[in-house]
Amino acid sequence: MSLLVTRWSVRELSFGGRPEPGDGATFNTIGRVDAAGHSVSPIDYAFKDFAPLPGSSYYRLEQVVLDGSAELSRVVSVFYKGHGRLLPYPNPARDMLNMAIELENTGYCEWIVQDGSARTVLKGGAALEAGSQRKELLLGKLAAGAYQLVLRQGGSEIGRARFVKQ
Numbered sequence: 001m002s003l004l005v006t007r008w009s010v011r012e013l014s015f016g017g018r019p020e021p022g023d024g025a026t027f028n029t030i031g032r033v034d035a036a037g038h039s040v041s042p043i044d045y046a047f048k049d050f051a052p053l054p055g056s057s058y059y060r061l062e063q064v065v066l067d068g069s070a071e072l073s074r075v076v077s078v079f080y081k082g083h084g085r086l087l088p089y090p091n092p093a094r095d096m097l098n099m100a101i102e103l104e105n106t107g108y109c110e111w112i113v114q115d116g117s118a119r120t121v122l123k124g125g126a127a128l129e130a131g132s133q134r135k136e137l138l139l140g141k142l143a144a145g146a147y148q149l150v151l152r153q154g155g156s157e158i159g160r161a162r163f164v165k166q
Helices: none
Strands: 004-010 018-022 043-049 055-064 071-074 075-081 082-088 096-102 109-115 121-128 130-136 145-153 156-165
Touching: 082 145, 096 109, 096 145, 096 156, 109 130, 121 130
Parallel strands: 082 156
Antiparallel strands: 004 043, 018 055, 055 071, 055 075, 082 096, 096 130, 109 121, 109 145, 145 156
8 A cells, every 4th residue: 555644733723734746836635634723832733645646746735724824835855666666787788778677566567768858768668467577678779878767557657767878
């Protein structure tokens, strides 16, 4: 089961806080925590995100106080590695890169190689079984440099790793 727990403390809160994940610019409300009422000492609150998105997500908290005014917290980045593991080797690589992949679920996986500007320079995919396996990625005419290898399954990112092509 996937779970991300957010905790905070406040003195006055009428409608509760709402942790909101997003891309850092656009936020969606994913829950609400009702306030315990007025207190002279801080009250601890928590919110559980039972479906965190793989990769980087950005959270913020909206606090609505007793007078009806709202205040947004600073944005916090959280990286959730998802439901799989990805290890590229050897690193650095020459003509071929092995991908050690561990999956929770059977299904089609897509791998994407991105350059330093996040442009896709190579991609492929295959139907893979749950569990551990190794796939070879031919680097061919890929220029020497640093790259990101991204693994997706069912439209969600489940792994990300850096490698160097010599």
